Amino acid sequence: MPVNADRLPEAAAPPPGLVVIGHYDELPGYGISRPGGAESWLFLWTTGGRGRVRQGRAEVAAGTGDLVVLAPGAPHQYAVEPAAAGWRFWWVHCQARPGWTPWLRPYDAGDGLYAVTPTPAAVHGRVEAAFGRMLADARWTGTEAPPATAPGHDRVAVAHGTAARELALSSLEEIVLLTAATARPPATRPGIDERVRRAEALIAADPAAPHTVRSLAARVSLSPSRFAHLFAEQLGRSPMRALREARLRHAARLLEGSDLSVERVAAASGFASPFHFNRVFRDRYGVPPGVYRARGSMVGE
Structure with missing residues (x-):
C-alpha cells in the first residue's frame, strides 16, 4: 500500500526504488544540504518565489517555471534564495528512466545538474497539473480507478507499488518532455556544426x-x-x-x-x-x- 508522509526528514533522501513526490511552500531560511548526495534523482519545479540549487561546483537559480534536475551521487544543496520572500516548488525523488537523459542533455550545467529553463508560460499549467496527478496517483493500488485529486492536506506521498510508481513516472515523463521540448537550451556546445x-x-x-x-x-x-x-x-x-x-x-x-x-x-x-x-x-x-x-x-x- 502507498505510504503518505507529512514530511521527509530534512536531510534524508529516499532510496532509488521509490517514487516520492511533494509540494512545499518555504520561507527564508529553509535549506537542505546533502554532502553525500542522494541515491535517487531529484526533480524540482518552481511555482513561485525563488530558490538556489547547487550540485558539486554547478549552481543555478530556480524561478517560476524552471525545472532543475539533480542526478544522483554528487553533493548538493538547495535553499530559498537570499533576499527572496519564499520558494514554492514541487519535488520528486525517483529513479529516472534512461530515455530522459537525451532530453535533459542540452540543459547540462555541469556535475549532474540540469537546468531546463526558460519554459514558456503556455506549458506551466499542464506541467503543474501533471505534478498534481502524480501526488494523487501515488495512492493508487492498481485495483480500482486512481483518485482524481489528492486530498487537500496532503503535501507528500510515497508510491511503493508497481502500478502507482509507473503511473507517477509516466506523468513525470510528460513533464520532462514538455519542458525540455519547449525551453530554449543554452548554447552549451557553441562549436558544434x-x-x-x-x-x-x-x-x-x-x-x-x-x-x-x-x-x-x-x-x-x-x-x-x-x-x-x-x-x-x-x-x-x-x-x-x-x-x-x-x-x-x-x-x-x-x-x-x-x-x-x-x-x-x-x-x-x-x-x-x-x-x-x-x-x-x-x-x-x-x-x-x-x-x-x-x-x-x-x-x-
Whole structure:
C-alpha cells in the first residue's frame, strides 16, 4: 500500500526504488544540504518565489517555471534564495528512466545538474497539473480507478507499488518532455556544426528508422565521408555509434513501460537480430533485456 508522509526528514533522501513526490511552500531560511548526495534523482519545479540549487561546483537559480534536475551521487544543496520572500516548488525523488537523459542533455550545467529553463508560460499549467496527478496517483493500488485529486492536506506521498510508481513516472515523463521540448537550451556546445546538430535530432526523433551514414549525410547535405568525419570529430563518436546508443535507450524505455516481448522490443528499436540486441544491450546495461525488465518490475514491491 502507498505510504503518505507529512514530511521527509530534512536531510534524508529516499532510496532509488521509490517514487516520492511533494509540494512545499518555504520561507527564508529553509535549506537542505546533502554532502553525500542522494541515491535517487531529484526533480524540482518552481511555482513561485525563488530558490538556489547547487550540485558539486554547478549552481543555478530556480524561478517560476524552471525545472532543475539533480542526478544522483554528487553533493548538493538547495535553499530559498537570499533576499527572496519564499520558494514554492514541487519535488520528486525517483529513479529516472534512461530515455530522459537525451532530453535533459542540452540543459547540462555541469556535475549532474540540469537546468531546463526558460519554459514558456503556455506549458506551466499542464506541467503543474501533471505534478498534481502524480501526488494523487501515488495512492493508487492498481485495483480500482486512481483518485482524481489528492486530498487537500496532503503535501507528500510515497508510491511503493508497481502500478502507482509507473503511473507517477509516466506523468513525470510528460513533464520532462514538455519542458525540455519547449525551453530554449543554452548554447552549451557553441562549436558544434548545425548540420551535425540536425543529424543528432534526426536520430533522437526516430532511432528505430533505418538510418545509415549515407541517408543521414543526404538529409544534411553533406557527402557521407565528410559527414562521418565531421560528426565523429565534433561529438567524439561515429554516427552509427550514436545511433546504437539512441536505439538502446529507446529499448530500455520500452522494457520499462510496455509488456512487449524482448523480440518485439528489439524490432521496435531498430535491431534486426534479437541475438545482436541481447548482446549489445547486456554490454551497455550490464544485464540481458529480460533481467533488466524483471529488476525494474521488482523495484518498490
